[in-house]
Amino acid sequence: MSKVRAIRSDGEATRNRILEAAGELFATSGYAETTSKAIAERAEVDLASINYHFASRNGLYQAVLAEAHTQLVSLADLKALADSELSASDKLMKLFEHLVQRSQGERSWSIRVLARELPAPTSHLKVLLQTEVLPKIRVIRQILADITGIPIDDPALTRCLISVAAPCGMLLVGKRGVPGPLNDVLHMPGQVVARHLHVFALAGLEAIRCDYADRGIKTKPRVTRRK
Known part of the structure; x- marks a missing residue:
């Protein structure tokens, strides 16, 4: 059971790291100018990890917006x-x-992401x-x-x-x-x-x-x- 919990904990930590990295990049450069490769490099993960946790860059951006609004x-x-x-x-x-x-x-980054999205949705x-x-x-x-x-x-x-x-x-x-x-x-x-x-x-x-x-x-x- 402890091994399963450790795997889940590692997976959650990786997901959060991707979310934070994506949030910072989306806030700085916007959705259109931010690539999955740049997010992966900042989060120090491979591209497969983004797809695993968020299915796609679109899914990741939607998760970032949801997290930003929750933080608000x-x-x-x-x-x-x-x-x-x-x-x-x-x-x-x-x-x-x-x-x-x-x-x-x-x-x-949560405020800055929303500030980018809301005026030009x-x-x-x-x-x-x-x-x-x-x-x-x-x-x-x-x-x-x-x-x-x-x-x-x-x-x-x-x-x-x-x-x-x-x-x-x-x-x-x-x-x-x-x-x-x-x-x-x-x-x-x-x-x-x-x-x-x-x-x-x-x-x-x-x-x-x-x-x-x-x-x-x-x-x-x-x-x-x-x-």
Whole structure:
């Protein structure tokens, strides 16, 4: 049994080494310019190892995108936040704090890969959406639904999601060092930026909730802090 575990451990270590090497190269040069040979050389493995663990360069790139998104925010962490005793408003604040911290921290390959992919998406983005993004969006939609009282599948909540998420996306994919307001924000204290996003988002969500009420559209009771 110990021999089997050792083989599995070695295989997992090799897979992780390939994933890290590919992530760094994709982040630096992009998918189109990164060859399997270059990845194998950086990871110190043969080409057969890439095919064994990821089936192809396409499979490897999809795995890199999935890992990058997990490093940005994992589904497990989001679910833990959603299931916590915090109010829905505080949950949103925690999410903003996390994303702002990731945007202002050291630009790891995971952030740089996503920054390359999202503005100019490849066909692989569809796989990422299905496997990583959509399950996380469902959790965030629930938080927004709890704040607004708008049903989770209502198109209005989709618009709310875009309005709340777009500023975070800009912070994450924006290039540093380029003069302009985005660069200025990236150099502001993270807590200040997170609080601004939170206050701004809550004001917008409240306005949408009131608009629903003014038009006679029924909403569910808003979720408050659990006892």
